[in-house]
Amino acid sequence: DADVTQTPRNRITKTGKRIMLECSQTKGHDRMYWYRQDPGLGLRLIYYSFDVKDINKGEISDGYSVSRQAQAKFSLSLESAIPNQTALYFCATSDLVRADTQYFGPGTRLTVL
Amino acid sequence: DQQVKQNSPSLSVQEGRISILNCDYTNSMFDYFLWYKKYPAEGPTFLISISSIKDKNEDGRFTVFLNKSAKHLSLHIVPSQPGDSAVYFCAASVRGGGADGLTFGKGTHLIIQP
Numbered sequence: 001d002a003d004v005t006q007t008p009r010n011r012i013t014k015t016g017k018r019i020m021l022e023c024s025q026t027k028g029h030d031r032m033y034w035y036r037q038d039p040g041l042g043l044r045l046i047y048y049s050f051d052v053k054d055i056n057k058g059e060i061s062d063g064y065s066v067s068r069q070a071q072a073k074f075s076l077s078l079e080s081a082i083p084n085q086t087a088l089y090f091c092a093t094s095d096l097v098r099a100d101t102q103y104f105g106p107g108t109r110l111t112v113l
Numbered sequence: 114d115q116q117v118k119q120n121s122p123s124l125s126v127q128e129g130r131i132s133i134l135n136c137d138y139t140n141s142m143f144d145y146f147l148w149y150k151k152y153p154a155e156g157p158t159f160l161i162s163i164s165s166i167k168d169k170n171e172d173g174r175f176t177v178f179l180n181k182s183a184k185h186l187s188l189h190i191v192p193s194q195p196g197d198s199a200v201y202f203c204a205a206s207v208r209g210g211g212a213d214g215l216t217f218g219k220g221t222h223l224i225i226q227p
Contacts (some may be wrong), residue, residue: 004156033214035214035217040122040219041219042117042119042202042204042217042218042219042220043157043202043215043217044217045214045215045216048214058214090156090157092156100145100147100162100206100215101147101159101162102159102214102215103159104149104156104157104158105156106154106155106156107154107155107156
């Protein structure tokens with residue numbers, strides 16, 4: 001079984017809809033991250049969390065919100081989806097000691113029409 | 114302003130030869146560098162890393178070289194194999210826990226020709 005799972009793997013939605021992407025991990029890591037990848041671009045950080053009570057904005061947090069429901073679960077929400085949020089979304093985890101080395105989920109491909 | 118730059122979108126190398134992927138950075142605060150490999154429909158996977166106190170780190174067929182004065186690093190794969198065909202991302206962080214996450218380059222698509 002995968003250590004970092006993301007659901008759904010693919011989602012097509014319409015402008016203005018609320019969308020939630022979910023991430024679960026069995027690695028026991030404290031730190032979790034959400035990244036976004038656009039075609040021809042690298043991954044950009046949306047939000048990150050060091051523990052359940054610690055949520056931080058990344059480079060491109062506008063239009064997104066997150067919830068850390070438990071150590072193992074970190075969800076990303078788009079309150080009102082817009083077409084330029086069409087992208088590949090990755091969740092990642094890391095531990096405290098080797099926080100630079102991150103373990104990524106398989107990604108969620110989101111299309112906003 | 115792109116802080117981590119991979120200027121070659123793609124690179125084609127013959128099987129058995131050396132693959133050299135390059136990466137430049139502009140932020141002097143970066144002191145830990147990583148390479149990730151990504152296959153289609155999968156998330157990136159960690160490949161190799163290097164701290165700024167070193168200028169070389171080797172792991173099997175993969176070697177990363179760091180030139181701090183030039184703010185440049187490179188990944189060498191010797192010999193290149195068909196399974197190495199993937200997108201390679203260079204990433205950087207300020208040591209101390211990757212507190213702000215990682216800063217990624219745009220990636221280089223490596224194609225290994227038989």
